[in-house]
Amino acid sequence: MSTTPRRALIVVDVQNEYDRGGNLAIQHPPFQETVLNVAKAIDAATEAGVKIVVVKQLAPETSPVFAAGSHGGELHPEVAKRPRDHYVEKKLPSAFTDSDLEEWLRANAIDTITVIGYMTHNCDLSTIIHALHMGFAVEFLSDASGSLPYANSAGYASAEEIHRVMTVVLQSRFAAVLKTDEWVGHLKAGTLPERDNIPASYQRALSKQAA
Structure with missing residues (x-):
């Protein structure tokens, strides 16, 4: 039986609001680097028929971010100028909530989604967890996404901390986390990325602590 996944690439919220000058300018990894990997992933998917x-x-x-009709709310040119097979508009973090995304994926016999875009810790995270609960296998390209720093009553976390911790948590259970070039290699070779689990991740952490 073939183990080749039937993938769809889910390009989440690659909008001008996250670029330099936007009200939610991504800090880590830098937007100017990650948006190029978004473009690379879309091009590779197009070539592979994904x-x-x-x-x-x-x-x-009236919203301070993603306001209807605003420059910040529009798709970034790197995404707007590239082909797509389906388009989803959303108002909540998960791309599945109040949308036809699940129905469309099922109709196209998709069993694996690859998530890219923004933000790692918000809409990407929500979409990934939602997809797992629906029975989809998930991949996440960590260099085609990014995070912001936060400070609130719970404390402070840098963009690097948030992005790094989220990717470790995702790899432990929710998604196969890999770089864009690695993913392109898997597309070309017809192979699957490494997946992990909570017990193994925990045991490795204990070994690091004891070293």
Whole structure:
């Protein structure tokens, strides 16, 4: 039986709001680097015949971010100028909530989604967990995504900390986490990326602590 996944590339919220000058400018990894990997992943998917879904966050005209009709709310040119097979608009973090994404994926016999875009710790995370609960296998390209720093009543975390911790947590259970070039290699070779589990991740951590 073939183990080759039937993939769809899910391009989450690659909008101008995350670019330099936007109200949510991505800090780590830098947006200017990661958006090029977004473009590379879309091009590789197109070449490999992998279906592409573009997701866009919507907000009212009065919203401080992603306001309807604003420059920040529009798709970034690197995504807007590239082909796509399906388009989803959303108002909540998960691309599955109140959208036809699951129905479209099922209709196209997709069993694996590859998530790229922004932000690692918010819409990517929500979409990935939602997909896992629906029975999809998930891949996440960590250099085609990014995070912001946060400070609130719970404390402070840098963008690097948030992105790094999220990728470790995702790899432990929710998704196969890999770089864009690695993913392109798997597309060309028809191979599967490494997946992990919580017990193994925990035991490795104990070994590092004891070293």
